[in-house]
Amino acid sequence: MAGRACLIKSVLSALPLYYLSFFKLPKSVCNELIKIQRNFLWGWGSVDRKIAWVRWENICKLKKDGGLGIRDIGNFNIALLAKWKWRLGIEGHGLWKEVLESKYGSWRNLNETNISRYASRWWKDIHKVCGNSEHGAWFEKCIGWSVGEGEKVKLWEDTWVGDESLSTRFPRLCLAPGWVHGIGDL
Structure with missing residues (x-):
């Protein structure tokens, strides 16, 4: 055995x-x-x-x-595909990353509900696994941010304080006129 x-x-x-x-x-x-x-x-x-x-x-x-x-x-397959999204978010520069970002935009585009029909099969599969589709938004719930200089962190949308984003914790403040397009986009 x-x-x-x-x-x-x-x-x-x-x-x-x-x-x-x-x-x-x-x-x-x-x-x-x-x-x-x-x-x-x-x-x-x-x-x-x-x-x-x-x-x-x-x-x-x-x-x-x-x-x-x-x-x-099945879980191993999901983990290997999720690693690509993680690498896109973590790594600084690289030719492979620049090519993907020029074609599809930021790795955050994987969170959108609709994805271009012209996207590659690989990108669509990563979207299925890590995006807001088949498996839910589990990826975003499992990561946390260390703010550092704040270049990659979205103040309102990312979870960097506690276990939920500021937009979830303070929805009325987030929806206030001027905040989302002002301070929220730092």
Whole structure:
């Protein structure tokens, strides 16, 4: 069992790594990959169906939480795509970033509800995962800002004090005339 779990982690989870880091995995493909992993773990190449003694969600937990530490392919795919949005927001300069910003605008455009139909498949997939669409705005809820010199932080929209943005905490003040287009856009 330990050898099969090791093979699943090192081979079956690693083979689709390149694809997972660039494209949103279709649900049917994700389910098929999980099925292959599950059958290999419990059946070890046997033609007959074997009994799964533990739920797959529990198998995918970390070892310290009682699982085998096998990656959940769907969550791993989302994490790899989210890393691109994070890198676009964090990294200073680079040719790859300048090309993307010239074509699509800032990484903050991924938060818009509508995305251009001319956008690449990759950009649309990142929008599905990290934008305000299929998975909700989970990405924005999970990051916080360190203000520093304030070049990248939006005063009203970003969460930099506490656990919510100032526009959420003080909606009446944010909607006051002159504030949003005045001080709020610093």
